[in-house]
Structures are given as C-alpha cells and as structure tokens.
Amino acid sequence: MTAFILVPGMFTGPHVWQDVTAHLIAAGAEVHAVALTGLRGPRAATAAGVGLETHIADVLAVIDSVGAVAGREIVLVGHDYGIHPVLGAADRRAERIARIVHLDAGMPQDGVPALAAIPDQSLRRQVAEGTGTGTAEGTEGELPPPARDEWQRWGSTAGVPDAALDRLTARAAPQPLGTLLQPLRLTGAVAAVPATGVLCTGNGASIEMVQIRVDLGDPALQALADRRVTFFELPTGHWPMLSCPTELAGVLLRAAAGEGHRLKAAGAAGPPPHLRPFLLDVPEIPRERTGNVDLYLPDAEGPRPAVVFVHGGPVPAEARPTPRDWPTLMGYARYAAGQGVVGVTLDHRLHDVADYERAAGDVADAVELVRADPRVDADRVALWFFSGGGPITADWLGSPPAWLRCLAASYPILAPLPNWGLAGSRFRPADAVADAGALPVVLTRAGLEMPEIAATVEEFLAAAKGSGADVEVVDVPHGRHGFETLDPTDESREAVHRAMRSVLAHLTA
Secondary structure, three states: OEEEEEEOOOOOOHHHHHHHHHHHHHOOOEEEEOOOOOOOOOOOOOOOOOOHHHHHHHHHHHHHHOOOOOOOEEEEEEEHHHHHHHHHHHHHOHHHEEEEEEEOOOOOOOOOEHHHHOOOHHHHHHHHHOOOOOOOOHHHOEEOOOOHHHHHHHOOOOOOOHHHHHHHHHOOOOEEOHHHHOEOOOOOHHHHOOEEEEEEHHHOOOHHHHHHHHHOOOHHHHHHHOOOEEEEEEOOOOOHHHHOHHHHHHHHHHHHOOOOEOOOOOOEOEOOHHHOOOOOOOOOOOEEEEOOEEEEOOOOOOOEEEEEEEOOOOOOOOOOOOHHHOHHHHHHHHHHHHOOOEEEEEOOOOOOHHHHHHHHHHHHHHHHHHHHOOOEEEEEEEEEEEHHHHHHHHHHHOOOOOOEEEEEEEOOOOOOOHHHOOOOOOOOHHHHHHHOOOOOEEEEEEOOOOHHHHHHHHHHHHHHHHHOOOEEEEEEOOOOOOHHHHOOOHHHHHHHHHHHHHHHHHHHO
16 A cells, blocks of 8 residues: 655645545545644644744654555655655655655755745745745744735646635645745755656646756756656646646556656767757858857958847756857857858856846847947847747847847747746746837747747737737747757758748848
8 A cells, every 4th residue: 555645835734635635545545644833724823933844843743653564655745845844754764755756846955945946036035035924034934825816926826726726825824934944954865765756837847848957967957867766747737736636646646656757867868959960051160259159250241240049048057068069059150150140159147047137138248249349230130049048038029229130039938937936027028029119020939849838939929919019930840849959850941941041131131
C-alpha cells in the first residue's frame, strides 16, 4: 500500500485535498492531508515563533505516525510553498520516503528561504522589506491571504470552478512570515530520494521548457536528468487539486509507481538543440567584437542599415558558449551581412525571469553602441527578438523611435507566463502594441509551439488586430520552438528567407 502525505501551499489547509483524497482512497491508497500550524482556517491565530521549522515538524509528525509496515511506501506531495516543509522533513527521514512529488512547485535549495519562490516579485519585495505584512513586523508577523480576485498573483487559477475559488478564499488563512523568511536547511540526504515533478501548463510550466533549461546547462537543473526523476504535465492552472482532482489523483498514483517522462541529460544525444547547425548555408563573414556586442560587417561602402538580433532566455549565467556564439544567432547575423546590412548579436543578462529590467537595459545600451558606429546608418535599424526575449519588445512597441524601421520576433513569448510573477510589469507586448503606430512587425510563428507560449502569441495578435498595428505573420506550420536547428526543412528555410526579406525591405524602403 502507498501512503500519500499531502502538504498544502500558502494560505491553505487540508481542505484543498478533499476531492483528491477521495479518489486516492477509492484506489486503495492511504492518505494523510497535513494541517500546517497557523493555517487551519480563516480565524486561526498566527502562533508566535511559527516558522518553516514548525511546518517541517508538522510533516515529520505525520511521517512518524505512519507505522513502518512492511510493503507500505510513503509518498510526500508538496504543492507550492508546501514543497519546502516536505523537503525539510524528507531530508531527516530519507530512509522512510519512497518518492517526493513537487506539485507545480520549485526546487528549493539549502539555505534559501521560501520567500525566493514567491512568483509575484513586487510581493516578494514587500515581504522582504517588512511592509504590508499584517499586524506585526519581522518573522512574528503574517501575510494576509489574497482576496478573491488576487489569487492570480500567486499562480494561474485556470480551470478552478467559481464555487471552488469562493471556498478557497473563504477558508484561506494568513501565512506566518517566519515560514517564508526562515532558510531551508538540508543535509543532502534528500537528494537520494526519487522525485516526480507535476507541471501545470496553464501556469506556464512544461516538460519541454524544463528540458530546454537542462540543455542550456543550468547547473541547478542537471539532477533532473537522473533516471529516478520523472515528470507529468496537467493542462490546468496552479491549483490542480481544485481544477482537476480526478486527473491529479491518477497522476499521483502513476508517480508512486515510478512512471512518468524522463529528461535527457545535456549532450546525451549529441549537441543540444541550441548548438546544432543553422539550417541555411550562410557566408563565413568574420565578426568584430566590442564588449558584449558582435558586428558582422557587409562588404559594402558607406554606412549600412543594421539588424540587431536579441536572444531569448532565461539563459544560465554559467552557460558556455554564450548566446552570441550559438549557431542560430550567428547564422542570422551572417545571413543579414551577406545581404548588405550590418548583422549584430549581443549577450544580455537575462539569467532569470526577474532579470528583464536589466536585460532590457543591456539591449538598449547595445543598440546605442551600434547606432554610434560610423559604419552603421543610425536612422535605419531593425530589432529582431527570439523566444524569451519577446517581452522586451514592449519597450520598443510602446514608443517606437523614428530610426526603428522594423521589429521582428521569432517564436516569441509575448506576455509574461503566469508563474513568472510579472503580471504588473511593463513587459507586456500585448498592451504595448496599441501604441506601435506604423511600426512594421514581422512575427514568425511556430505551428508546433508549446501551448503556454502559443497562447501569448494569440493574445498579442488579437491586441494588434484591435489596434490596427502593422503585423505580418510568417507561419512555420510544422516547426517547433527553435525550428532553425530542430526542424531544418524546406518549410523552415523558406520561413527564414521570407522573414529576412520582409525585414530588409522595411530597412531599405
């Protein structure tokens, strides 16, 4: 028999697991939904001194209450914040735990408090600064629960019925600050416990996106390619126990049985996708490197128009080679230079979703460096963004300068994903496009795009249509995200040619 120990996230209690529990018990499992101290109901007083260690002790008490019966396997499930006390407890009872399930939750590290996992960055700063935290200061205070229309700040509510959202709000309790500010302490024993990640695609997470991060060489994620680690996806928001309890219960049973998708280690099957050859034969034009910017200069007289290619991300700071040395970026820049314009690549510091402000500044600085070069026609510049660089387009769409002759974007993310915590930021191209005026936009759309990213593209196109923006869509019906190296087909090649022809036409008009 499997004994599931279910640990809820912030502001919530055992009640959120009610439907999932019923399905698991019907399948023959034993279930224990943990009541974390200080989170038992809307009027529960926050006990003085309640911190993460208090909640770890709560989970340990349940583990110890489940007798060591032969054949009984304990599976710990942590949703959202709940993964922090789950890992803390599993680290101290590693020999008792058969598997840990991260339910739309992150990968907390030793010494890092749960505060770092709060998705809304403004809320994170608020808590860290001790403002707006309820009735007290410091770790003895509390964070009030969200109002009904504020749950989106903590994760997508996609799929949650209205009645369930009403109950979630009515039964929510304040979160003791100590649970967010007290660092998680791990000895490393928990690393030996098999794990499963259940990713909610409606909240902006997917197996494909995690695999991309592993391929990029993020050192914090390399352990995810271990054969003991599996993954599942659920097409819903951040609260699957409320939106699809039947499906979640099925996934938990399969996870307990060791099922699920397994990631490939970086480089296990040859070069990772971002380091595979570009799909076009382009001239071997040398580059000229200045700081974080590379220029590919055409064999032509006089100042020439320029196309600045902006890579996506987040890209780990440790990734080598850096993006401007990736075949795709170099391929586009050499292609542009072969057509008589200056091709430009750069490295910007988008290492985390919290870095968009800094990355946007890097891009703006690089553009000014390029425009100041006497070999560049400063009045004829195009910007071309890729993938996770897409949100930065908002800065240029919202107030396009006269010298910006075209903005291009290939398989872009055009709105912050729900789990990024950027809902209130300026990096929302769908909002900015209303002010784009006559700026031509060339958007290359991958037909086999990840659903969570495709939704942002459709949101942008709907907004562009409503405002009358000048958007040309270049479709790659059978292309995936990063099709230039993943899908080197005639269809993909023609899409790159068509997009480049359009950009160059706007530059030289």
